[in-house]
Amino acid sequence: MAAQPPVANAAAGAPWAPPTAVPVAAPSKPAWERLLPAIGPIILFIVWDLTVRLGLIRPILLPPPADTVATLITGLAGGPLLFDFFVTVWRTLQAFLIAAVVGMPLGVILGSNERAYRSVEFLIDFFRSTPSSALIPLFLMIFGVSDINKVAIAAFGAFLIVVFNSAYGVINARKQRVMAARVMGASRSQIFRDVLVWESLQPSFVGLRSAISMALVIVIVAEMFIGSESGLGHRIINSQQVMNVRDMYASILAAGVLGYALNVLFLVIDRRIIHWSGR
Amino acid sequence: MSSVVNAPVFAEVPAAPFRPGPAGTHITIRGLTKYFAGWPLYENFDLDIPKHKIVSVFGPNGCGKSTLINMIAGLVPIDAGEILFDGKSLKDTRIGYVFQNYREAMFPWMRTIDNIAYPLKLAGKSKADVDRRVEELVASFDVRFDLRRFPYELSGGQQQTASIMRALAPEPEVLFLDEPFSALDYEMTLFIREKLQEVFIQTGTTMLLVSHDLEEAVYLADEILLLTKRPTRIAEILPYGDARPRTVETLSEPGFIATRKRSLEIFQREVRR
Numbered sequence: 001m002a003a004q005p006p007v008a009n010a011a012a013g014a015p016w017a018p019p020t021a022v023p024v025a026a027p028s029k030p031a032w033e034r035l036l037p038a039i040g041p042i043i044l045f046i047v048w049d050l051t052v053r054l055g056l057i058r059p060i061l062l063p064p065p066a067d068t069v070a071t072l073i074t075g076l077a078g079g080p081l082l083f084d085f086f087v088t089v090w091r092t093l094q095a096f097l098i099a100a101v102v103g104m105p106l107g108v109i110l111g112s113n114e115r116a117y118r119s120v121e122f123l124i125d126f127f128r129s130t131p132s133s134a135l136i137p138l139f140l141m142i143f144g145v146s147d148i149n150k151v152a153i154a155a156f157g158a159f160l161i162v163v164f165n166s167a168y169g170v171i172n173a174r175k176q177r178v179m180a181a182r183v184m185g186a187s188r189s190q191i192f193r194d195v196l197v198w199e200s201l202q203p204s205f206v207g208l209r210s211a212i213s214m215a216l217v218i219v220i221v222a223e224m225f226i227g228s229e230s231g232l233g234h235r236i237i238n239s240q241q242v243m244n245v246r247d248m249y250a251s252i253l254a255a256g257v258l259g260y261a262l263n264v265l266f267l268v269i270d271r272r273i274i275h276w277s278g279r
Numbered sequence: 280m281s282s283v284v285n286a287p288v289f290a291e292v293p294a295a296p297f298r299p300g301p302a303g304t305h306i307t308i309r310g311l312t313k314y315f316a317g318w319p320l321y322e323n324f325d326l327d328i329p330k331h332k333i334v335s336v337f338g339p340n341g342c343g344k345s346t347l348i349n350m351i352a353g354l355v356p357i358d359a360g361e362i363l364f365d366g367k368s369l370k371d372t373r374i375g376y377v378f379q380n381y382r383e384a385m386f387p388w389m390r391t392i393d394n395i396a397y398p399l400k401l402a403g404k405s406k407a408d409v410d411r412r413v414e415e416l417v418a419s420f421d422v423r424f425d426l427r428r429f430p431y432e433l434s435g436g437q438q439q440t441a442s443i444m445r446a447l448a449p450e451p452e453v454l455f456l457d458e459p460f461s462a463l464d465y466e467m468t469l470f471i472r473e474k475l476q477e478v479f480i481q482t483g484t485t486m487l488l489v490s491h492d493l494e495e496a497v498y499l500a501d502e503i504l505l506l507t508k509r510p511t512r513i514a515e516i517l518p519y520g521d522a523r524p525r526t527v528e529t530l531s532e533p534g535f536i537a538t539r540k541r542s543l544e545i546f547q548r549e550v551r552r
Contacts, residue, residue: 176383179354183376184398184449194397198388276387276431 063246072250081235081247085254088219088232091147092262095154095215100208103159107166107207108200112192117167124164132157132214133221145227154218158211165207169200202277209266216259232258297361300327305485306351306453311360313343313350319510320346324360326504326513331483335496337542338506338514339550344489345457347511351487352376352455364452372453375446379458381438385430391441392426398449416444419481420474436467443471447478456488460495472499480523493546497539498525505542507549514549517542 048065051057075081110117136153143149173196181191223233232255239247270277300307306328313321320343328334336344349355351362353369354376364372375398378384385394392413399409417426422444424437433441439459446454456475460468476499479486490496497503497519505514519538521529529535 174383176378176380177386180376180378180384180386183352183354183374183455184445185373185401190401195386198386201388276429 060243061245063249067246068249068253071246072253075247075250076254081250081254084230084232084235084251085258087230088216088223088255089258091150091219091223091231092154092212092216092258094151095219096158096208096212098151098155099158099162099211099215103162103211104166104204104208107163107204108170108197110163111167111170111200112196114171117171124160124167128160128164132218136218136222136225140225145225150219150222150228150231153222154215157218158215161211161214162204162207165210166200166204169203169207170196172203173199202274205266205270205274209263209270212262212266213259216255216262220255298325303329303331305330305332305365306487307361307363307366308351309361311350311362312358313346313355314358315343315346315509321350322510324511324513328485328487329502330365330485332501333479333486333488333499334502334504335488335490335500336504336506337490337493337496337546338511339508339546342506342508342511344506347506348455348457348487348489351453373449373451375449375451375454377439377443377446377454377456377459379461381435381442381462382431384442385438385445387429387431389429390427391430391433394430395426395441395445395448398445402449412448416448419478420444434467436463436470439463439467439471440474443474447484450482451484454484454486456486458489458491461491468495475499476524493539493542494530497535497542498530503538503542505545505549508552515545517545 045065048062052059052062052064072081076085110120132153135156139149139153139156143152177195177199178191181195186194219231220233220236222228223231224237228234232251235251236248236255239245239251295310297309304327306326308324308326308328311321311324311326312319336347338344346355350357352374362369385391386397389397395416396409396413399412404412416422420440420443422440424433426441430438430441439462443459460471463471472495475486478484479499486499488496488499500519503517503519505517506512507514517538519534521532521534525535
């Protein structure tokens with residue numbers, strides 16, 4: 001509860017007392033402050049609801065929020081949306097795992113040999129800067145309209161991010177820790193194993209987190225292409241084509257839930273494994 | 280024609296013979312040359328560092344105090360010259376090094392106790408030996424904090440204590456200390472200074488201490504190595520022989536005051552030069 005304004009005292013007719021603003025107990029966060037993050041979504045929900053109720057946008061383009069959320073929940077509670085949701089999750093995870101398993105060791109090795117990294121730096125930077133979605137048609141030509149195509153293109157985009165971050169993690173390793181190990185008599189391979197790999201973990205995890213977001217983006221885009229039969233991307237474009245807006249909005253929200261959950265999951269894992277980060 | 284046909288065009292110049300230092304020398308530095316950004320930092324620099332002594336290195340800013348001990352410790356490559364430890368090369372010498380910035384010297388992914396044991400494990404010691412040595416260090420440093428914590432969970436003084444323990448773990452022949460107190464508060468500085476002196480009295484490990492605090496430099500030293508501005512030469516080597524253990528009282532004794540005053544005079548002369 002917020003501190004009572006002194007005016008309240010006067011109104012009650014009590015004799016004036018100096019305001020006791022300073023709490024006796026250790027100040028604890030008021031309960032309402034913990035609700036602050038909920039305010040934004042609630043406002044959005046209300047504005048959305050009012051827009052529909054006042055008929056500012058035709059209901060064929062924007063369904064009422066309550067209906068949309070209900071569609072999302074029933075869909076995820078065992079409806080066909082759940083199936084598409086899991087298909088997208090599975091493709092994203094496959095792409096991510098390929099990128100991580102190949103990219104992290106490669107990045108660490110490249111980073112520990114700066115000459116090797118400099119020689120491929122331009123390639124990595126160039127393709128990292130190229131929107132991976134621009135390569136989808138190319139990958140379609142190579143892999144055909146298959147599941148492999150979607151996983152491959154997503155893995156490619158995520159892979160470059162992982163390599164880049166892991167390599168820079170090693171290159172920018174605290175020089176003093178490397179010196180400390182060397183002065184204690186560590187060999188090159190011991191320095192690599194005991195210092196460089198550890199030092200690179202934190203930036204590598206930053207890379208992994210961006211990589212899984214990238215994988216999700218590309219998977220969803222790839223699923224929108226002709227020939228897809230499943231996945232959230234397919235569902236979104238399909239329901240748009242048949243003007244099933246309720247389902248479209250629910251699928252978009254489902255994609256958002258997925259992206260957000262993956263991000264939070266990675267932050268938690270990151271804090272668990274790299275307990276020293278930022279200290 | 281009296282000229283010599285096919286006269287030699289090249290005469291072999293004999294290499295200067297190695298001049299050993301006086302008896303009791305531990306580290307012999309001969310002809311040390313180091314260029315920094317195209318300018319000589321050290322040129323043909325000779326120095327003898329005595330065994331079982333503490334030598335404090337003091338000099339003007341940018342004269343390369345830390346570079347000097349880093350070159351001796353093999354952390355900075357030298358351009359020319361020779362550095363020998365009792366006639367051996369660095370490769371065959373056990374050394375310990377204490378960095379100024381303990382935060383970036385410890386490995387935060389290891390518990391403090393594993394940090395201390397790390398050089399012993401590198402040396403291939405058995406688990407029993409490692410445990411015994413760590414036990415010994417804990418006893419001699421009178422450690423009152425929990426070594427199973429991670430380094431970042433300790434205070435600055437505790438971290439620096441741990442990093443000194445790590446440096447001393449393999450019983451080094453030479454201990455290098457690069458401004459070990461400058462990131463610590465006064466209380467911790469006093470504590471660690473006493474610990475270092477205790478360790479020195481017990482083991483007689485040769486120590487090389489870089490310091491920017493003259494009081495600290497003189498207090499611990501048997502010899503104060505005063506350097507000139509670059510290109511760096513030896514301005515003077517002052518002996519300081521007050522008995523150990525030195526205490527807070529030492530700081531007001533005439534021998535200490537005179538040595539500090541003399542060091543300051545030389546330092547100021549070199550700064551103004």
